[in-house]
Amino acid sequence: MPKLPEDQHITYQLQYRKCGKSTCSTCKNGFGHGPYWYAYWREGTKLRSGYIGKTQPEGISTTLASKAAERVLSHSEKALVNAAVKTEY
């Protein structure tokens, strides 16, 4: 779990990722590995991101997390599904 800022809006994305190995059957036959959660936030003018993993981020509700999972599963491999959830501070 990366250190996430506590004074910023964080956008979470649930994504499949390709590992790039030509021998990987997971990538060849499906969307890739995952889905994994990633966090995006701004630090000044820079967009930062952090890998969270399979665990649902603390900042979002179970309902939103399952909706995000539905969306990512119904998309094609190339669509980065934006299951954006903004946390309120």
Ligand SMILES: [Zn+2]
């Ligand atoms: Zn792979």
